[in-house]
Amino acid sequence: MMEEIRARFLPRFVSSARQRLERASKLISDGANAAPAIATDLHTIAGEASIMGLHEVAAMARETERAVRSVGGLDDASITAALFKLWRRIDELAPAARTG
Amino acid sequence: MTAERRKQILIVDDSALVLDMMRAALDAAGYEVLVANNLTQLEEHRTRHRPDLVLMDVQMPEAFGDDVAMVLRAAREVDAPIYLLSTLDEAELRRRAADAEIDGFISKRLGADAIVTRVRQIIGATGETP
Numbered sequence: 001m002m003e004e005i006r007a008r009f010l011p012r013f014v015s016s017a018r019q020r021l022e023r024a025s026k027l028i029s030d031g032a033n034a035a036p037a038i039a040t041d042l043h044t045i046a047g048e049a050s051i052m053g054l055h056e057v058a059a060m061a062r063e064t065e066r067a068v069r070s071v072g073g074l075d076d077a078s079i080t081a082a083l084f085k086l087w088r089r090i091d092e093l094a095p096a097a098r099t100g
Numbered sequence: 101m102t103a104e105r106r107k108q109i110l111i112v113d114d115s116a117l118v119l120d121m122m123r124a125a126l127d128a129a130g131y132e133v134l135v136a137n138n139l140t141q142l143e144e145h146r147t148r149h150r151p152d153l154v155l156m157d158v159q160m161p162e163a164f165g166d167d168v169a170m171v172l173r174a175a176r177e178v179d180a181p182i183y184l185l186s187t188l189d190e191a192e193l194r195r196r197a198a199d200a201e202i203d204g205f206i207s208k209r210l211g212a213d214a215i216v217t218r219v220r221q222i223i224g225a226t227g228e229t230p
Binding site: 001002004005008009012013016040043044046047048050051052053055058062 | 113114115117118120121122124125128129157159161186187207208209210211212213215216
């Protein structure tokens, strides 16, 4: 069933996760104090990835969420790097999402 | 001949994608799935149906799921087992479920197939007792 779930829902996951990460990127570049909102989005990405068995993506999202919550500010370069690393990993899923 | 009532599972989660994935997985396993994207929908389902199991996300915009579950259980508004369904780590889920005095937790980290297996262990398949 997992394979069917992944094939059916991967395009939505990729699209939704990209939107969440784009929003996070914009909030950071605007200098907004948006750590809680970004952490919530990362938590959602982790949950969705877990259910479809994308364990590596889920672990990356959880780790980045933990960093965002613990640092308390978004000016830490390591958080920006972690967000973009996660973004790249999700982008790598896009071809699979297109072919189903 | 009467059709057998499918066991009902109510899932509460603010992610529409999580709700759709779990509905697909549990429906394929023979369950009837009710979904609530917010507390208003939860209340509508709770008053109209008698689910056999409630799966509750923890981190939601309106409230923590364990707080909601604690209120439902304390007020005896839900007879069915209530389990947290979250990607939080197991130690935290265990503590939250115990503090809320509900039945337990299922980790989203298991993935859809193992979550369905866990549900079957808790309430049995449609047409059987667990």
